[in-house]
Structures are given as structure tokens and as C-alpha cells.
Amino acid sequence: MPGPIWRRPSRRATVIALATLTVAALAGGGVAYAAATQPAIKTSTPRSERQITNIDVLRQQIRNYYGDPLGTGVAASDSNYAKEAKSVEAQGEHFLADRHHVHGTKAIVLDVDDTTLLTWNYEIFSNWAYNPTTNATYVNNQMFPAVFGMVDLVRTAEREGYAIFYLTGRPTSQKEATLGNLTEDHIGVDAGFPKPTALSDGEDGLFTKPAVADYPDYLKTACAGDPNGSCTTIHYKSATRAHIESLGYDIVANFGDQFSDLEGGHADRTFKMPNPNYYLP
Ligand SMILES: [Mg+2]
Secondary structure, three states: OOOOOOOOHHHHHHHHHHHHOEEOOOOOOOOOEEOOOOOOOOOOOOOOHHHOOOHHHHHHHHHHHOOOOOOOOOOOOOOHHHHHHHHHHHHHHHHHHOOOOOOOEEEEEEOOEOOOEOOHHHHHHHOOOOOHHHHHHHHHOOOOOEOOOHHHHHHHHHHOOOEEEEEEEEEHHHHHHHHHHHOOOOOOOOOOOOOOOOOOOOOOOEEEEOOHHHOOHHHHHHOOOOHHHOOOHHHHHHHHHHHHHHOOEEEEEEEEOOHHHHOOOOOOEEEEOOOOOOOOO
């Protein structure tokens, strides 16, 4: 299996990185000790079981939300999930149609998993337990349909003159399959998105996450303080958007399903896609 342990870095890697974090060189003593491991997700502590949705009941609620009560892996186009996704589409299209005065070439940035490509089939297959090996099978076989409404949004934006950039935490080893799933290559699912726009410096407009050793200078600089110099999702994505803007583009809108897709600036406005299935800090 080509792509090793990388697609959703934050989910596993953050905990590991924190676990190995050491605090070195205390003033005077020079003693190093391991910092206490902290969970990657900061949240509240329920006082009672009654404040917690039973996890099997929650899975059923999510299946209902996707219009797939029996868990077949196919989300329904009239589901509440689809309605919420299409509502983001409508808000996005309204906003983009209105932006005439921008600095530079107007552009939009879109995340891939659960922003443009819908991974519901994999959530059902994996019973919400992400595994990089089985996930890579879905990615490399280009098995994901489009998120409801998003092909229309991106095609409309392209007609209106926006440059189209995709920015994903998927590793560079999955780049070709990602492009093939988003656009037309007659392998697996072709979701129907327009090709990414080539940038003024010749880059192809689909940004995947390189191995640390292959980082371009803008990632080396932005992520020097991250564990092992490996970018957090927020640093990887915000530094890439800054890089795009440095080439003369104005990122008018940034679309993502995770808050880590949207934090860190370098977009005039952010749009949050619905996704109750996982959380990537
Ligand atoms: Mg995503």
C-alpha cells in the first residue's frame, strides 16, 4: 500500500507528537522530563451519563442525518445532511457572485475530504474508526462521490472568473488519485469538479501535504516550531494560503469541514461544511 501513515495526520499523529514532547533544559538543572500527555481534543467533562449521547445511539442519529438509516454507505440527496451542505453552497454562491473589488486575481480554496468529496461510505465501512491502510484503498480507488451542491458551486465560481485551488492534508503520494476522483480520468468515481487552476509560478493548484523532507521553504519557515518540524493542519493550510496570496491571488472564500481548515487567516471569508463524523485539531 503506497501512502503510509499520513492522510489525517492530526487524528493520530498529534497525540503521538504530544506524547513524545519533552521539556528540556530547565534553568540551572538541565534536567529533561516528559511533558504530561494532553488529549488532542479539548472539550468539557460531563458530570453525568445523562449528559452523554450513547455512542451507538449517536451513530444511528448520524446515519439518519445522512438519510442512510440502515448504513448502506450511500447518503441521500434529500437528507438533512444534504440540505445543510446545499445551504452552504447557496450562501457561498451568493457571496462569490457579489465580490467584484478584490486585490489581485480572485480565487477560492477548497478542502477535499467532506468538503468536495464525501467520505460517508468510508465512515460506514470503518464504523467511524479511521485506519490509514483501509482509507488509502478508498482514496486510491477513487471511491468518493461529490459533496451535495459543491460541484455546482465550484463550476459557478470558475465561470465567474475565480481561480480554483484545492488544499488537502492528504499526502502527496495520493495526489494523482485525488485529482482523478475530483475530476475526469475515467477511473473510479469522477465527481465532476473542474480541474484546479495552474498558478502563476506553474504549480498545478492541487496542494497535497508533502513529507517534511520535501517541504517548500514557506512550510519550513511556518512550521519550524511544530513537533519535529512537521506542520500542524492549521499551519500547513494557512501557510499554503499565504503562499497562494503571495503569488497575486486574493482568496475570497475558503471552504472546509474542519475548523483547522478555516483558522489561520488568509481568506476574506470562511465557509464551514457540516461533518459530525470526526474532528481534526
Ligand atoms: Mg476535510
